[in-house]
Amino acid sequence: MLLNLLQVWLISMLPLIELRGAIPISQAYDLPVIPSYIVCIIGNLMPIPFVYIYSEKFLKWGKNKKYVGKFCAWCLKRGYKAGDKLSKKTSGAGLFFALMLFVAIPLPGTGAWTGALGASVLNMGWKPATLAIALGVLLAGAIMMTASYFGFNLI
Numbered sequence: 001m002l003l004n005l006l007q008v009w010l011i012s013m014l015p016l017i018e019l020r021g022a023i024p025i026s027q028a029y030d031l032p033v034i035p036s037y038i039v040c041i042i043g044n045l046m047p048i049p050f051v052y053i054y055s056e057k058f059l060k061w062g063k064n065k066k067y068v069g070k071f072c073a074w075c076l077k078r079g080y081k082a083g084d085k086l087s088k089k090t091s092g093a094g095l096f097f098a099l100m101l102f103v104a105i106p107l108p109g110t111g112a113w114t115g116a117l118g119a120s121v122l123n124m125g126w127k128p129a130t131l132a133i134a135l136g137v138l139l140a141g142a143i144m145m146t147a148s149y150f151g152f153n154l155i
Contacts, residue, residue, distance in 0.1 A: 004029040005039050012043030015113040019044040019141050020106045027148040037145050044112050044137050051116035052129060079121035087122065095124060096132045103136025106144050112137050 008031065012022035019040040026036035059079075062072035090098050103115040112133050119129035 001031065004031055005036065008036055009039045009043040012040040013047055015047075016108065016111070018111045018113065019137065020108075020111065020144055023141060023144040024148045027145075033145060033149060037141055041137055041141050044141070045134060048112050048116045048130065048133055051113055052120050052126065055117045056120045076121075079118065095122070096128050099124070099129065099132040100136045100139075103133050104139035104143070106140050106147075111140070 004026070008022045008026045008029070011017055011025060012019045014021075022040045022043065023036065026040065027033075029036075056076075056079075059072045059076045062068040063076060065072070087095070099115055099119060102110055102118070103112055115133045115136060116129070119133070124132075
């Protein structure tokens with residue numbers, strides 16, 4: 001059981017897969033619901049400080065590099081454009097709830113990694129961004145655990 005929990009924890013840290021993939025795997029392993037939920041939440045939240053702090057710095061550094069330059073420039077351009085658009089529509093609490101719901105929706109491309117990158121590009125403060133992402137991860141985990149426990153295949 002401990003080895004399976006370790007595998008689920010590692011899977012929940014991966015970008016794009018995150019706990020949306022780790023929770024169904026935990027239930028496929030027949031792991032207990034509460035411990036696997038907690039392990040997936042912790043695993044999903046662990047990389048977030050690094051993503052928040054270093055993602056924009058990496059993209060700015062890489063935008064002039066030979067192999068990753070086009071991708072980094074594209075990410076920055078899209079991020080700033082989306083950030084400006086979102087900032088015009090929402091501010092303060094609206095931005096907080098938008099980020100939380102974005103992270104909570106268990107669809108590919110939404111999640112803690114993407115939410116942290118977005119919060120970084122939007123220059124959202126560390127504390128509100130972290131709280132919004134954490135609440136979103138808790139909601140996404142509850143949705144995925146409920147669906148996995150009752151046998152719905154969401155992935």
